[in-house]
Amino acid sequence: MSRGGRGGGRGGRGGGGGRTIGANQTPFQVAADIVFDGKPSELFPKYDVPLAPALSKKDERQVSYFLLFREQCHDGPLYTQARTWTQGLGKTQRTYGQDQINSRYGQTSKATVDPFLAVPTYSQKFIQPERTLPDLESRPFAKEFFPPELHATLDGDDGPANKRRRTGPKSLALSHITSLRTAEELFLPEGQQSYDKALQVLDTIEKIGEDLGFLSGEDDDDWVKHRDEDDDGDANPEEDNDEYDDESGDDYNAEQYFEGGDDDDDYGDDDDGGAGEF
Amino acid sequence: MLVTKYLAELCSLLIDDLYGELPSRIFAALLLRGRSSLPELCNYTSMSARQLRHGLAVLHQHNLLFYQVDSYNGVATYEANAEHAYNLIRAGKILEMIDTSFGAPAKDVMQSLLLSGQTRIGDLVAAYQDKIDHVNKAAKAVKDETSEWDEPNGTTDETVAEKRPDLAVKSTNQLNAVICRLVEAELIDVVHSKTFQTSFDIYKAVEKEVMDTHFPGGPRGGKAKVELQQKVAEGLRKVRDESKSLKRKLDQNGTQAKRRKLLFSGGPSNGVKDEHEEADSDPVLDSKQVIRINYEKCLVDLRNRRLVQFATDMIGPTTAYVYGVFLGLLTKRVSRCRLDPEIDITEDDSQGRGYVTTDEILDNLKTSIDLSLGLGKAPRTEISSKAAEKILEDPPKKRRFIEEAEVDGNASADESDDEGGSDTDHSDSDHDHKGPATNGTKVKFADSAKEQRLDRPALLRQHLLLLAESTQRFVRHCGHNDWTVDFVPLMRTMRESELDVVIERTSGREGLRLVRILRSKGKLDEKALPNVALMRKAEIQQKMLEMQTAGFVDIQEVPRDNKADVKKSFFLWFCDSDRSLRRLLDNSYKTMLRCIQVLEVLRQKDKDVLMLTKRSDVRGQEKDVMEKVYYDRYSRFLANEKKLFAQIMRIDDLVSLIRDY
Numbered sequence: 001m002s003r004g005g006r007g008g009g010r011g012g013r014g015g016g017g018g019r020t021i022g023a024n025q026t027p028f029q030v031a032a033d034i035v036f037d038g039k040p041s042e043l044f045p046k047y048d049v050p051l052a053p054a055l056s057k058k059d060e061r062q063v064s065y066f067l068l069f070r071e072q073c074h075d076g077p078l079y080t081q082a083r084t085w086t087q088g089l090g091k092t093q094r095t096y097g098q099d100q101i102n103s104r105y106g107q108t109s110k111a112t113v114d115p116f117l118a119v120p121t122y123s124q125k126f127i128q129p130e131r132t133l134p135d136l137e138s139r140p141f142a143k144e145f146f147p148p149e150l151h152a153t154l155d156g157d158d159g160p161a162n163k164r165r166r167t168g169p170k171s172l173a174l175s176h177i178t179s180l181r182t183a184e185e186l187f188l189p190e191g192q193q194s195y196d197k198a199l200q201v202l203d204t205i206e207k208i209g210e211d212l213g214f215l216s217g218e219d220d221d222d223w224v225k226h227r228d229e230d231d232d233g234d235a236n237p238e239e240d241n242d243e244y245d246d247e248s249g250d251d252y253n254a255e256q257y258f259e260g261g262d263d264d265d266d267y268g269d270d271d272d273g274g275a276g277e278f
Numbered sequence: 279m280l281v282t283k284y285l286a287e288l289c290s291l292l293i294d295d296l297y298g299e300l301p302s303r304i305f306a307a308l309l310l311r312g313r314s315s316l317p318e319l320c321n322y323t324s325m326s327a328r329q330l331r332h333g334l335a336v337l338h339q340h341n342l343l344f345y346q347v348d349s350y351n352g353v354a355t356y357e358a359n360a361e362h363a364y365n366l367i368r369a370g371k372i373l374e375m376i377d378t379s380f381g382a383p384a385k386d387v388m389q390s391l392l393l394s395g396q397t398r399i400g401d402l403v404a405a406y407q408d409k410i411d412h413v414n415k416a417a418k419a420v421k422d423e424t425s426e427w428d429e430p431n432g433t434t435d436e437t438v439a440e441k442r443p444d445l446a447v448k449s450t451n452q453l454n455a456v457i458c459r460l461v462e463a464e465l466i467d468v469v470h471s472k473t474f475q476t477s478f479d480i481y482k483a484v485e486k487e488v489m490d491t492h493f494p495g496g497p498r499g500g501k502a503k504v505e506l507q508q509k510v511a512e513g514l515r516k517v518r519d520e521s522k523s524l525k526r527k528l529d530q531n532g533t534q535a536k537r538r539k540l541l542f543s544g545g546p547s548n549g550v551k552d553e554h555e556e557a558d559s560d561p562v563l564d565s566k567q568v569i570r571i572n573y574e575k576c577l578v579d580l581r582n583r584r585l586v587q588f589a590t591d592m593i594g595p596t597t598a599y600v601y602g603v604f605l606g607l608l609t610k611r612v613s614r615c616r617l618d619p620e621i622d623i624t625e626d627d628s629q630g631r632g633y634v635t636t637d638e639i640l641d642n643l644k645t646s647i648d649l650s651l652g653l654g655k656a657p658r659t660e661i662s663s664k665a666a667e668k669i670l671e672d673p674p675k676k677r678r679f680i681e682e683a684e685v686d687g688n689a690s691a692d693e694s695d696d697e698g699g700s701d702t703d704h705s706d707s708d709h710d711h712k713g714p715a716t717n718g719t720k721v722k723f724a725d726s727a728k729e730q731r732l733d734r735p736a737l738l739r740q741h742l743l744l745l746a747e748s749t750q751r752f753v754r755h756c757g758h759n760d761w762t763v764d765f766v767p768l769m770r771t772m773r774e775s776e777l778d779v780v781i782e783r784t785s786g787r788e789g790l791r792l793v794r795i796l797r798s799k800g801k802l803d804e805k806a807l808p809n810v811a812l813m814r815k816a817e818i819q820q821k822m823l824e825m826q827t828a829g830f831v832d833i834q835e836v837p838r839d840n841k842a843d844v845k846k847s848f849f850l851w852f853c854d855s856d857r858s859l860r861r862l863l864d865n866s867y868k869t870m871l872r873c874i875q876v877l878e879v880l881r882q883k884d885k886d887v888l889m890l891t892k893r894s895d896v897r898g899q900e901k902d903v904m905e906k907v908y909y910d911r912y913s914r915f916l917a918n919e920k921k922l923f924a925q926i927m928r929i930d931d932l933v934s935l936i937r938d939y
Contacts, residue, residue, distance in 0.1 A: 066367075098323075128894060153335050
């Protein structure tokens with residue numbers, strides 16, 4: 001069946017079967033023996049979705065070790081907050097040039113805060129504040145292998161001069177490396193069934209914490225001291241929560257009016273309970 | 279390492295996942311822009327210098343940077359270390375490997391090292407001491423409490439008992455021993471002044487030094503150039519070996535053999551008493567030294583595991599076990615999977631002898647392994663001991679493409695040739711005697727247990743011969759009792775077989791068949807292919823086009839004359855395995871990248887639940903505290919996350935096979 005003339009092909013829709021193409025139906029030349037299949041294509045053609053085989057025991061172990069490693073990384077002093085540009089996920093992913101890439105970051109300013117979560121609630125005291133800058137001064141470094149321009153940063157001297165915090169020997173903070181292992185005790189490699197066990201461990205830890213508290217009462221116990229240290233760090237979260245551009249130091253900051261130290265101190269000081277950390 | 283777009287994205291996402299956003303942003307900018315200084319980075323990322331300094335410090339602490347300080351103005355320029363960034367995905371694998379081969383304490387130490395990046399030994403020891411003290415004190419406090427109050431509190435006691443073994447490293451002595459062990463295995467190496475220079479910088483510096491001292495006027499003539507190259511290689515090797523200084527020191531102490539004996543007798547998880555004995559013989563390490571994980575050697579061990587897995591699939595578990603022991607012995611002195619063409623141009627003496635004797639393997643086999651398993655029985659008359667025990671002294675030559683078919687033909691002829699009277703046959707008469715004898719005993723080995731044990735060396739030999747005989751050439755029989763592995767051709771075989779699997783999955787058996795035909799024939803004319811493949815022309819055309827799109831085959835147009843008339847020219851199909859592998863590699867990066875992105879979307883979807891689980895009062899007791907609906911969502915997310923990471927690690931298996939092994 002061959003139709004001449006422009007647009008003639010439209011009438012044949014749904015007719016099914018193959019048909020040849022008229023000479024001037026297409027802008028390009030079509031060989032005479034080519035036959036087009038006029039049927040509409042299937043909306044959802046059958047597709048064989050390849051399924052990955054189930055995890056072997058070795059796989060499971062590897063994955064759980066990796067996840068544990070990640071968990072410990074996140075617990076460490078060098079971890080900075082998770083990405084800030086997740087809001088853009090629904091929007092276009094494509095970027096042209098560095099400027100657009102840069103503009104995706106740092107969107108968690110006070111202007112973009114979620115109004116449903118912005119009202120202070122009691123449970124917010126359990127949320128650990130995220131750092132925007134790593135806590136470099138809390139651990140020792142092998143400084144001779146760092147370029148000289150980073151040395152001050154490693155000492156924690158980098159930043160506005162009046163913001164210098166911790167002074168004293170660094171060996172205090174050493175336990176940070178190993179304190180990560182709390183995660184290990186909770187996330188045992190067995191995965192799901194380990195929760196009961198983890199709970200048990202948790203109970204013991206809690207108990208130990210309490211016991212230490214009233215039994216010994218000694219302040220020079222470095223575990224307790226270490227916790228005090230941590231509380232110190234948490235007590236001024238507004239420093240950590242500074243946005244990227246906090247070079248300006250103590251300039252007048254209108255937003256600080258709402259997030260001023262008073263509110264935060266209320267939360268921070270309560271945080272002495274045994275279970276707080278774990 | 280060639281950093282493609284997908285690899286760059288993958289690396290920065292990995293860093294984002296593990297270390298946070300700040301370092302990841304800087305790393306991405308460094309990958310995109312190449313070597314840059316701090317002000318340049320400021321310009322690129324529009325971050326403040328303070329943030330950049332913090333981020334760079336974190337990156338550097340985790341060994342993800344190279345840097346070079348300009349001697350004139352003291353400005354440092356930074357460069358991304360994409361290799362280490364990619365290796366982050368292997369953390370799980372490496373830890374698992376160390377856990378199985380060195381035991382839990384070693385894994386714990388390695389994990390601490392991975393977490394803290396480059397670390398001074400003193401700091402590490404102090405940190406462990408802190409932890410040990412803390413646990414001891416806590417345990418003591420609980421104990422005191424229970425005895426003082428005399429409560430019938432069974433659970434506390436139990437948990438105290440439970441808690442003690444939780445601590446993987448029990449004393450600093452043990453820690454020292456574990457570090458020594460890992461250093462000896464080269465899994466940990468020492469950070470030195472040149473660790474953080476790129477290989478190019480080191481090359482330039484060494485070359486300049488050699489030029490200045492030996493060839494002040496520049497090298498003249500071909501001979502001098504070769505000499506220069508050798509001198510440079512020597513210098514480079516010296517730099518490279520600097521990271522092994524700690525290992526050398528330990529080796530010189532000479533206690534290694536004794537210690538190893540102890541280690542093997544006790545197994546990795548021996549009792550405390552044994553550990554003390556062991557620890558006593560270890561020298562106390564210099565606490566000033568800075569150590570870090572050595573990924574190169576980890577890769578060698580991972581490759582061994584991979585080969586063992588391959589042997590298990592191809593032959594059987596017992597043989598694979600023997601192979602594993604053998605590989606462990608062979609690669610003790612191999613510090614990297616692939617030789618550096620610039621450094622290893624001459625025969626490397628440091629690698630030592632490249633073979634292992636049968637007796638050594640036998641000494642290291644566990645006696646609990648029944649070697650008689652996994653061996654078939656054949657009547658003596660059907661075994662040609664000469665052919666089976668053939669000794670190949672030289673590694674196989676690198677086959678050229680044209681000769682490939684011929685070599686294959688030869689090999690098959692050899693196998694069928696029962697007399698085996700070829701020139702390379704070095705087996706002596708003594709040997710001939712032994713062959714049938716072992717076979718004879720093998721047939722009736724079930725008679726008594728005693729006889730079976732006597733037979734152990736012979737059985738081991740059978741396993742090794744089985745490995746040597748396989749088409750994959752797992753092992754080369756290089757002397758009467760000596761065995762070695764030619765890693766390069768073996769890995770090529772493995773890569774090819776992996777590629778075959780991929781081709782079969784994407785374009786079916788016909789596609790694989792066509793590719794194999796092309797591989798053996800070289801380039802084939804479009805018109806000749808149907809005849810060779812015995813398939814219809816239309817089918818072939820469709821299949822070939824499909825595979826061309828997937829990148830497995832390609833077509834070349836060769837004009838017949840100057841006019842280059844399309845109708846008259848030849849169209850040759852060919853298959854370039856290397857190219858397909860490169861393409862496969864990049865696709866793998868892309869797949870891994872997508873996996874991480876999917877994970878991010880999942881996280882976004884369950885954001886409310888995840889935020890809840892991060893709260894300190896929920897963490898660790900999710901099941902009790904959370905509502906069921908929420909908990910279900912959480913556990914579903916965890917399952918998905920696990921699956922995605924498992925997928926990533928499986929793809930990494932492929933990547934490491936193609937790129938690193």
